[in-house]
Amino acid sequence: MSTDTMLGALSAEERRVLLAHERAHLTHRHARLSTAVPLAAAASPLLTPVRHMVTFLLERWADEQAAAVVGDRASTARALARAALTAGRPVPPHGLGFTDRAVSRRIAALQAAPPPRLWPLSATVLAVGALTALGAADATGDLLRLLEPVLARG
Template sequence: MLGAFSAEERRVLPAHERAHPTHRHARLGTAVALAAAANPLLTPVRHMVAFLLERWADEQAAAAVGDRASTARALARAALTAGRREPPHGLGFTDHAVSRRIAALQAAPPPRLWPPAAAVMALGALTALGAADATGDLLRLLEPVLP
């Protein structure tokens, strides 16, 4: 596969693969797979998380290499040459996830969402703590009435 890549594209593959252990993608993927095994309704979530983990690694590779276009080309070339001894002579992949990942790399980079995400998580935590406190108060109020 590496023989089909240009010198610039060869830097993308290791950067993409390094992103997975660096950000512990296997742990997150395993947790989601276990949740989907426990509740089959979460199967679409498992597939979406797998896609998003690959997108995350794509973005990390693009940042490491400094060129989104070469990252998209390397991803396309990797998909076309995967498992082949010689370069293909036609489109060798029909996986829509690869097409979506390439399209995402050709668009503008995603915005930094950590501040809004942290605010949403803080609000969720405060709501959960408030509900737990209110439940405790309710149980104390109902103690004299309950048997």
């Protein structure tokens, strides 16, 4: 199936979702990760499960970005489902790769509540970690200064 065939099968709103999804891949340079992860998995077969998870998460990331752009998670899920249904035929190498990544799990995720924003939590964890590391470094310096006379005698 060609990209034209897929786009022709989608409504205007669904095409908007599809293009927002693909734009998210381009904006966030997902191709870099999509290339690096299989190379890492080829070097270490233990990373194969990580490869599959990263691939799925990149698609989910683009799904969430598309939902944010169109402002409707339900229409994003419908567009994803319709794109998957129209992809029943072999895809030429130039077709959009919109439908080949655990589609049912992605649709279910879009029908659930949006994932929480984790930036504030991440920033807090990083700040606490940085303060802990700085405190440990300061305490180590104090300990070395206290032990300096003992170490100098040795």
